Amino acid sequence: MQELRALALLVVCAPLIGAVVTGLFCRYLSRTICHWLTCTLVGVSFVASCYMLNGFIIGKFTVWNEIIYVWANTGNLTLSVGFLLDKLSVLMITVVNFISLMVHIYTIGYMRDDPGYQRFFSYISLFTFGMLMLVMANNFMQLFFGWEAVGVMSYLLIGFWYKKPSAIFANLKAFIINRVGDFGFLLGIAAILKFTGSLQYTEVFTAIPGLADNQFAIDLICISLFIGAMAKSAQVPLHVWLPDSMEGPTPISALIHAATMVTAGVYMVARMSPIFEYSELALSLVLKIGAITCLFMGILAVVQRDIKRIIAYSTLSQLGYMVVALGVSAYSASIFHLVTHAFFKALLFLAAGSCILAVHHEQDIFKMGNLRKYMPITFVTMLLATLALIGFPGTSGFYSKDLIIESVAASTLPGADFAYSAVLLGVFFTALYSFRLLFVVFFGREQMTAEIRAHVHESPAVIYWPLVILAIPSILIGAIMAESMVNGLLDEAIYVLPQHQAHLHIISIVHGFFSAPFMMLALGVTTAWLCYSRYPQFPAYLQTKTTVLNQVLKLKYGFDLLNEQLIMPAVKSLANFCWNVGDILCIDGILINGTAKTIGRCANRLREIQTGYLYHYVFAMIIGLCMLVVWLLILR
Numbered sequence: 126m127q128e129l130r131a132l133a134l135l136v137v138c139a140p141l142i143g144a145v146v147t148g149l150f151c152r153y154l155s156r157t158i159c160h161w162l163t164c165t166l167v168g169v170s171f172v173a174s175c176y177m178l179n180g181f182i183i184g185k186f187t188v189w190n191e192i193i194y195v196w197a198n199t200g201n202l203t204l205s206v207g208f209l210l211d212k213l214s215v216l217m218i219t220v221v222n223f224i225s226l227m228v229h230i231y232t233i234g235y236m237r238d239d240p241g242y243q244r245f246f247s248y249i250s251l252f253t254f255g256m257l258m259l260v261m262a263n264n265f266m267q268l269f270f271g272w273e274a275v276g277v278m279s280y281l282l283i284g285f286w287y288k289k290p291s292a293i294f295a296n297l298k299a300f301i302i303n304r305v306g307d308f309g310f311l312l313g314i315a316a317i318l319k320f321t322g323s324l325q326y327t328e329v330f331t332a333i334p335g336l337a338d339n340q341f342a343i344d345l346i347c348i349s350l351f352i353g354a355m356a357k358s359a360q361v362p363l364h365v366w367l368p369d370s371m372e373g374p375t376p377i378s379a380l381i382h383a384a385t386m387v388t389a390g391v392y393m394v395a396r397m398s399p400i401f402e403y404s405e406l407a408l409s410l411v412l413k414i415g416a417i418t419c420l421f422m423g424i425l426a427v428v429q430r431d432i433k434r435i436i437a438y439s440t441l442s443q444l445g446y447m448v449v450a451l452g453v454s455a456y457s458a459s460i461f462h463l464v465t466h467a468f469f470k471a472l473l474f475l476a477a478g479s480c481i482l483a484v485h486h487e488q489d490i491f492k493m494g495n496l497r498k499y500m501p502i503t504f505v506t507m508l509l510a511t512l513a514l515i516g517f518p519g520t521s522g523f524y525s526k527d528l529i530i531e532s533v534a535a536s537t538l539p540g541a542d543f544a545y546s547a548v549l550l551g552v553f554f555t556a557l558y559s560f561r562l563l564f565v566v567f568f569g570r571e572q573m574t575a576e577i578r579a580h581v582h583e584s585p586a587v588i589y590w591p592l593v594i595l596a597i598p599s600i601l602i603g604a605i606m607a608e609s610m611v612n613g614l615l616d617e618a619i620y621v622l623p624q625h626q627a628h629l630h631i632i633s634i635v636h637g638f639f640s641a642p643f644m645m646l647a648l649g650v651t652t653a654w655l656c657y658s659r660y661p662q663f664p665a666y667l668q669t670k671t672t673v674l675n676q677v678l679k680l681k682y683g684f685d686l687l688n689e690q691l692i693m694p695a696v697k698s699l700a701n702f703c704w705n706v707g708d709i710l711c712i713d714g715i716l717i718n719g720t721a722k723t724i725g726r727c728a729n730r731l732r733e734i735q736t737g738y739l740y741h742y743v744f745a746m747i748i749g750l751c752m753l754v755v756w757l758l759i760l761r
Contacts, residue, residue: 306356556649
């Protein structure tokens with residue numbers, strides 16, 4: 126176990142050291158030293174996590190749960206920093222480190238001309254550290270630390286180009302929305318402490334069955350925790366910050382969407398599965414929210430023009446799949462899709478960034494076109510990522526997504542029928558918006574200006590090699606993990622209901638070509654081909670015939686309008702009222718200035734007693750002596 130302790134410390138400390146050194150000494154270190162230092166240390170963390178994962182798979186290591194140091198003691202509560210290493214956490218840190226390493230390498234090429242080059246490397250290394258601390262936590266205090274760390278780093282990275290007003294608006298939006306979720310998350314942690322008396326995972330999980338008679342407490346804990354997950358993993362209606370996060374540089378978009386920020390909520394609910402299994406109300410809520418997000422966010426991707434926003438709405442939809450799986454207690458299936466999604470979604474974003482660089486930072490897909498002629502490597506890797514995203518049989522997304530759909534079909538939870546329809550329709554819209562992007566960007570008519578067209582070429586090796594490397598697990602990791610799911614890869618770490626074990630099997634590729642999801646997939650691809658390749662004028666004609674629906678989709682169902690025109694002004698008015706009444710009037714006016722003025726008035730009155738005449742003082746002493754004598758006589 127000392128070996129695991131050393132490895133755990135190495136995994137979390139390596140990115141932290143890189144972030145601190147690069148951040149503090151960026152003025153004195155060259156760009157080359159900064160990127161080599163951070164990339165090397167993240168690589169060291171990745172190698173250590175691979176070694177641990179292999180150890181758990183072959184049985185060399187067993188579950189390790191240890192407090193590293195005690196931070197504070199208050200009453201019967203101990204706040205500590207500790208690590209829980211099991212198959213779930215080690216799998217997660219391996220994925221996080223791998224995606225982070227690819228993003229670090231890609232950043233060398235993508236951000237080479239940016240004046241904040243060193244600062245960006247410091248930020249993404251610190252972001253990686255925050256996610257690792259969250260994943261490896263063995264108590265709720267440390268979980269919350271990692272939870273807030275990734276939130277702060279996302280704020281800094283979304284607003285990395287801080288002179289750009291839209292970036293500042295986007296990072297503030299992300300920060301505020303996540304504070305709403307954090308209120309629920311903190312309430313859930315407080316309820317856990319209230320009803321179990323501990324913040325240690327193992328102690329809480331042991332105490333939860335004893336609360337079986339107090340269903341309200343369990344429901345309160347689960348729903349509060351899920352509110353936190355809704356904001357962090359961008360579920361309706363707390364999803365509005367994620368599309369705007371595209372204002373940050375493309376590498377951080379990949380890191381946020383693939384392996385850090387948005388996966389934190391899904392991971393947290395999976396880790397808390399021993400609690401959620403006692404609340405059918407919470408599971409039903411999780412199922413319905415996930416189904417709504419999966420379907421309706423996928424529809425929005427169809428009308429987006431910005432290449433990064435299309436992929437962002439795709440992330441929202443795929444997160445909905447993961448949350449749906451959590452709702453039907455198919456926790457292994459949810460983590461399975463989280464892992465496969467991490468690879469192909471990182472690949473999609475990084476490939477999109479390659480396209481953006483090629484056309485001089487233009488992000489409108491209808492101002493690109495025929496890029497496969499100029500960028501064959503980017504095209505092939507993006508095609509592979511798209512096939513994985515839509516769940517084409519044999520790709521990684523096929524195994525994980527179909528497993529979720531089968532699990533939902535087998536569920537009897539309230540709302541399962543609606544969820545099944547949503548995830549099935551989601552396959553159609555995923556294929557539609559994914560191949561819409563491919564057909565327009567790589568097959569469509571060239572829309573670039575002559576000046577840009579003359580300079581369009583394949584990205585440099587430091588950019589395309591991460592794409593090639595990511596393409597391999599995007600295709601193969603599903604088949605590899607499917608067998609592990611059968612053998613109970615995650616059963617020690619998360620709760621799996623017996624009736625769902627039957628669905629954790631290798632889905633036949635041949636069977637996949639005759640399944641309902643494949644039929645929806647084929648329909649979506651065919652629709653995209655007809656609308657954006659064969660008859661490209663048809664979408665414009667359709668918009669003229671469905672103006673109301675098109676306007677609703679353009680307004681994103683009115684969520685942004687509701688937030689910006691109603692909720693935000695109301696909150697601002699409430700904040701101004703609290704400031705004027707609570708701060709200025711009550712605190713400053715009454716408690717602080719009022720106290721000072723009252724004491725001043727009293728002092729002014731008391732000061733008048735001091736006349737400076739000796740006979741006045743003698744007279745006061747005689748009166749006081751007489752009163753004292755009278756008081757003593759009365760007591761006798």
